[in-house]
Amino acid sequence: MAIVLGPNRYGKAETRVVRVTRDGGTHRIKDLNVSVALSGAMDEAHLTGDNAAVLPTDTQKNTVFAFARKHGIGAIEDFGLLLARHFVGSRPAIAHARVEIREYGWRRITGGHSFVRDGGEVRTALVHCGADAESVVSGITDLVVLNSTGSEFHGFARDEYTTLEPTDDRILATAVTARWRHRSTTGAWDESYAGARDGLLRAFAETHSLSLQQTLYQMGRRVLDDRPETCEVRLSLPNKHHFLVDLEPFGMDNDNEVYLAADRPYGLIEGTVLTDDAPAAPAAFD
Ligand SMILES: O=c1[nH]c(=O)c2[nH]c(=O)[nH]c2[nH]1
Known part of the structure; x- marks a missing residue:
């Protein structure tokens, strides 16, 4: 054989x-x-x-x-x-x-360089009821957004292991997971959700970003500003890195046109934004 x-x-x-x-x-x-x-x-x-x-x-x-x-x-x-x-x-x-x-597929948010990816996003809700406290946390996950300009990252700390080059023009992309706590357990939930989602998108698009951390704060702020029924926003933003491809070996320049969309590892930027009168709500997000 x-x-x-x-x-x-x-x-x-x-x-x-x-x-x-x-x-x-x-x-x-x-x-x-x-x-x-x-x-x-x-x-x-x-x-x-x-x-x-x-x-x-x-x-x-x-x-x-x-x-x-x-x-x-x-x-x-x-x-x-x-x-x-x-x-x-x-x-x-x-x-x-x-x-x-x-x-x-991507569709425009607002302005010329901000996009939200088609499909995939999921609306979430988490409620807690105990003997003397109830809470409602609404949210969204996998809302993928991208700014093709209007993002910089420089002035960061350096040590002997730092190789990252500062940039004043990069792609900024993330898959937003956001959860926002309501002040009350009665609400116009659908309208509130649509408004919060819209605020997240607009804040992402309209912020000229110096870091994803700064964008995170602006996104959380916008939800609290636009939706007074909310008192706390938690955000988890993976930095979906887009690396400019070096095309010089092939005799081509690359003036911020062709990128490698890397999937991992990724930066993970997380933070909470809240109003100073937010009532304490133990267990709300757990
Ligand atoms: O917006 C950013 N924040 C960081 O903390 C960071 N770290 C990094 O390598 N790139 C970036 N970008």
Whole structure:
């Protein structure tokens, strides 16, 4: 009985590319998850370890970023065809290219550079009732928002392990988890929720951010200002880092247009904002 190599393919899965296109102050964003799989005459790589036919998956990832810069991203079908044809045409050993793309939809909040991701958000409620106290905490989780400009981060503490470069223009993105405590257990809950959500979005969009911590405070403040029925807001904001891709090795500049959307590790910024007359409510958020 002989043992033979069966079907195989390889490639870079889940390259998270975000492409920002600027038309003056109005930005458009394309946010994709691109998976490439190539196949063809790859027997030697498997049987003898000869990599002559293997176009590295790292190269495939770079190609996604370089094409995003060079060609822009229109319909994902076109972007997929562009990439797949490129790979098949690039080397005789590559007979077939499979390119799978997922596109995350975003809609505008307000202004030209603030977006909220379609779908996914969840409304939450947590109530406590005891012998002599009741409390209602409303909230939202997985409300994903992004500012494609209007965010800086500099002046931070440095030590011998600090490599982060200060920036005066970065993408700021987070998946908001917010919970707000009501002063009373009677309320127009739906209207209150819609108003609080709107306040969170507007504060995120309208704050020129010097840090996510500063944005957090402004978001909490806005809910308390807009919704007097609330007295305390707790926010948990993962910093969804977007790293500018270095395209210089491919002879291209990158003027804040092509980003890698990293998923982990991420900064996690958490804080409470409250009114100074907020009644004590033990257990409200636990
Ligand atoms: O808004 C930010 N806050 C931080 O505390 C921090 N730390 C970091 O590396 N980047 C950022 N960004």
